[in-house]
Amino acid sequence: MKKALEELYFLLSRHYGPTHWWPGDSPFEVAIGAILTQNTAWTNVTRAIVNLKKKRLLSPRRMLDTPRETLEEAIRSSGYYRQKAERLRIFCAFLLDQYGGRMSRMAARPLENLREALLNLKGIGPETADDILLYACNKPIFVVDAYTIRIFSRCGLVEESIGYKALQQWVHGHIAPEVQCYKEFHGLLVWTGKDFCRKTPQCPGCPLALSRNRNAGFPCHRSY
């Protein structure tokens, strides 16, 4: 199974090259993007981040000081804007209160300890916490998302019903905890998911479909 996972990584990286995922000019921006992208297409998130920058709201202090309605309006394009505005402010309050608003100080905390703290914040669940840990704090933790489950299960690697924690532990058991590797692998899965593996099947050209000729032979479209 370890071999199959390595093969999948190889096929995707050969197809796409380096993804340099996650986009963002700073660890704080990455964390904000992680909250804004909850159940939302990335294109809508990009607009919200551009707006935040235009309005000079992309700092923990400014997000808390500005009127709630102003923040909501700035992130409107990302959907669920009332909920997300509240979630952003909860995260900013935590960052300011515990670490003086410094992501680097937050990142200095041990992985499991910090993960627990993030999960205790309202509006931050496992995926958002792990996005922040891996991409904003450079902690070696693999991010599971809808694409990961869809692709891995369609490749016959895991059951679709596998839970978040179980899939994460499964990957941790097969791939050494290396930050850059986890970042790239997740980025490749996101790109593959966007291009080929939405609920509506878009098989032609999928790099995993080509793998039928290789040893791993992923039947990645078996459930279509």
Add this chain to the structure above:
DNA sequence: GTCCAGGGCCTAC
């Protein structure tokens, strides 16, 4: 017009 998107919370059972 309809469907869908990289989640997470809350409620009911």
Add this chain to the structure above:
DNA sequence: GTAGGCCATGGA
């Protein structure tokens, strides 16, 4: 503990 409803915009 888990299934289902809800939150909302914008692109295909």
